[in-house]
Amino acid sequence: MELTTAEENYLKAIYHLSEEGKKSVSTNDIAAAIQTKPASVSDMLRKLGEKEVIQYRKYYGLQITELGKRLALQTIRKHRLWEVFLVDKLHFSWDEVHEVAEQLEHIQSTLLIERLDAYLNYPKFDPHGDPIPDEYGDVRSRPRIALNEMNIDQGGQIVAVKDSSAAFLRYLDKVGAYIGARIKVLDKVEFDGSVEILVDQKKTLFMSKDVASNILVLQS
Amino acid sequence: MELTTAEENYLKAIYHLSEEGKKSVSTNDIAAAIQTKPASVSDMLRKLGEKEVIQYRKYYGLQITELGKRLALQTIRKHRLWEVFLVDKLHFSWDEVHEVAEQLEHIQSTLLIERLDAYLNYPKFDPHGDPIPDEYGDVRSRPRIALNEMNIDQGGQIVAVKDSSAAFLRYLDKVGAYIGARIKVLDKVEFDGSVEILVDQKKTLFMSKDVASNILVLQS
DNA sequence: TTTTTTTTTTAGATAACTCTAATTTTATTT
DNA sequence: AAATAAAATTAGAGTTATCTAAAAAAAAAA
Missing domain, CATH: 2.30.30.90 (Ferrous iron transport protein A (FeoA))
Incomplete structure (x- = not known):
């Protein structure tokens, strides 16, 4: 199953919102998080529903599926690994990394991510202290x-x-x-x-x- | 001046074809190089002409402009630097790097490329032996x-x-x-x-x- | 429980990029 | 020079992702 860059970004936002807010994620929330219009979100939700990464009933709400979670965590893993690379190896400061990591996270190559992970010595946290999921999406987060x-x-x-x-x-x-x-x-x-x-x-x-x-x- | 990913790919192909073939570059050549249809190329040539990275007269031919050359060389520079990174740091073999570098070359961030260049110790050649243009597009190629x-x-x-x-x-x-x-x-x-x-x-x-x-x- | 407000979705457009099929222009043969 | 072949372009359509404006549904207020 392949997601486009836009789909990955939506799914990532949905995952983050589902994690923190606890209760259901609204169209408006997603639009705000992703800096777009609610109309665009509705459109995308339908698509993501068809791809079965979320369960979606219009006007009612949505829920991220197991598949969706796995894919979102993969993107998050890539994002955070790249952040470690940028800070540890290229000496970016932690406030400069986000924008670039946002692009790098969409590069498609499992080999690349495996090698990058090894090269960085299998880091468990990114420069902001957020946990890096392993290749199966498992996160060991410390209670904070x-x-x-x-x-x-x-x-x-x-x-x-x-x-x-x-x-x-x-x-x-x-x-x-x-x-x-x-x-x-x-x-x-x-x-x-x-x-x-x-x-x-x-x-x-x-x-x-x-x-x-x-x-x-x-x-x- | 900003180019889309597709535009960058076309321009790069045009630059390479102009360098080797010497005589003018044909629509068919570009289509073959980029794995697309001549019709799509015609469309894109019009756009690239409007952006003044090539000089284009339909049915007649095209010539890459100085601006176009500079931009193409920037993309090539990025591609080759990433190839060095993949081989030197992530231990890719030289036949695995192309596809990934093809994606990485479109990441937008001058800071990233500056830092990457420094991190790799300002390499002058990529793993295939091709020269890496400097940030101004200058290439010192050895006679081969x-x-x-x-x-x-x-x-x-x-x-x-x-x-x-x-x-x-x-x-x-x-x-x-x-x-x-x-x-x-x-x-x-x-x-x-x-x-x-x-x-x-x-x-x-x-x-x-x-x-x-x-x-x-x-x-x- | 109506009315009003907010949220969400659809309808219709636009932009970038691609394609097939048809047309036009240029080049090559005879 | 006319006929034919090759190359290049346009026309029209499809996809993805976005938008504004209008409509529909749900939630909140009177």
Whole structure:
């Protein structure tokens, strides 16, 4: 079964939305995620339904099938492996990789991905801390918590971000909060949900709830 | 100026045909090179003419413009850099790289190509021995001669192949005639144009004119 | 429970690229 | 130079993916 580049992008978006939102994914959500119009989404949903990567009943909703999940995870695997390549080997910064990986993920060649995986030493996480599915689509994700939901005096390690826009990643780089950084919550302001953290046992950092809620921490 | 993937492929084919054939490139030639129908070529020539990458007068012929040459060389540069990557880093054999490089060459990102070039140590030739244009499209190609045109007792080094089909490359690999091999012409048969050569001072090899004419040698 | 609003889908167009079949132009023969 | 063959182009249609505008269905509000 072969998907076009556009179909892959839709399916990937649907997969991501199904994972996070839990409840059913709406046409509007997909349109927003993929920067297109709802009319185009309706069209594509019909096609994806025919290809049986989603179960689709119009006006009612959709559900991603097992086949769909497998294919989506394959694309996600490719995307994340390429991100590792770009950062580890070509010294891209983590806020520059997304756009290019978005193109590279559609290159068709199983041999290429196998070899790339080996070349990168079978990485388990991408530069943003997101897990890389194996070739069968299995993901071992560590349990993570949003920074703003941690309690005072709790510590952990930054392992991922929710918002991976270039602007946000640049901001994090600037203030010194990188993936892998060891942190500890020093204080929380109930009023606005902002937090104060200690980074790498030396630097104190103040963050709005908005920022903190986009940072995922592996508790220790 | 932006070209689509299809336009890039046509332009690349036109560039290659203009280089080798010397005289004007025909619609049929392009169709054959790109595995499509003459009707599709006519359509595309009109478009490429409008974009001023070729000068095109229908029924008369076409000529690639300076702009067209520059863009074609950029694509060729990308293709050959990726081939080096696949062979040097991912251990592809030289007969497996073409199809994948054909896809990778269309990835859009100047930063990516700059970094890739640096990562590969600014290679000057691809795995088939073909020169890699620099970012301005300059090519320093060494003067080369087809193996069947060499004289008896002349020596040299295999630096490229004309026919880079997987079948041909596999054949060469099998008989032990690789890029970089040092060879010497032992004998030539006038009757059918076949040649006998010594490879790496140890192995004797007999080749039809057909094969020999597809092997390019840097004379020494 | 109507009415209104929001969401979703269809209808109809457009753009890029491809094809087959028909036509036109150029080249080759006789 | 006329007839024939070859090459190139246009006409018309199909595919994929997109859009705007209109219609239909579902959800929310009065």
